[in-house]
Amino acid sequence: MPHIVTDKCLGCRFTECVETCPVSCFHEGEDQLFIDPDACIDCSACVPACPIHAIYEDCDLPDEFEHMVEINEEKAGDLPVIRSKQEPLPGAEERKTELGF
Numbered sequence: 001m002p003h004i005v006t007d008k009c010l011g012c013r014f015t016e017c018v019e020t021c022p023v024s025c026f027h028e029g030e031d032q033l034f035i036d037p038d039a040c041i042d043c044s045a046c047v048p049a050c051p052i053h054a055i056y057e058d059c060d061l062p063d064e065f066e067h068m069v070e071i072n073e074e075k076a077g078d079l080p081v082i083r084s085k086q087e088p089l090p091g092a093e094e095r096k097t098e099l100g101f
Contacts, residue, residue, distance in 0.1 A: 001058045002037035003046060004072050006065040008054035008099060009033055012092040015085045017046035017055060027079035031089070036076035037069075052101050 009032035017033070018026045025039035026046075035046075035055070047055050056062070058069060 001042055002040040002072075003035050003042065003044070003055050004037075004058050004061055004065065004068050005033050005035050006054050006056065006061075006068050007032065008052050009050075011089060011095045012052055012054070013086075013089045014051050014092060014096075015082065015088070016051060017049040018082050019085050020045040020049045024081050024083050025076075026082050027076040028082035028086075029075055029079050033082065034072045034075040034079060037073050039076075052096050052099050 005026075011031055013028075013032050015033065022043060022045065023039055023041050025036045025041075027034045027036060037058075042057065044057065047057070056065065061069070
């Protein structure tokens with residue numbers, strides 16, 4: 001089952017997860033990352049790499065993030081692949097604190 005980036009990533013866009021992905025299934029949006037469910041091999045390497053716990057395997061996805069399954073699929077098809085770590089968005093550290101991390 002593919003992994004899903006939730007909207008916890010919104011406004012942060014930490015990219016530690018990107019470097020752990022062996023198949024480059026992450027796509028870079030303006031405000032967050034998305035995973036291409038067709039490219040994801042379900043290795044789970046990205047889950048512990050995310051400093052704000054924004055990535056879930058779809059079978060473990062909390063109900064509040066169910067809408068993100070379709071959004072990841074749609075957005076990943078329209079956005080460029082991201083393969084290397086980049087600077088998080090301005091305000092990302094504050095958002096991380098706000099989320100309790």
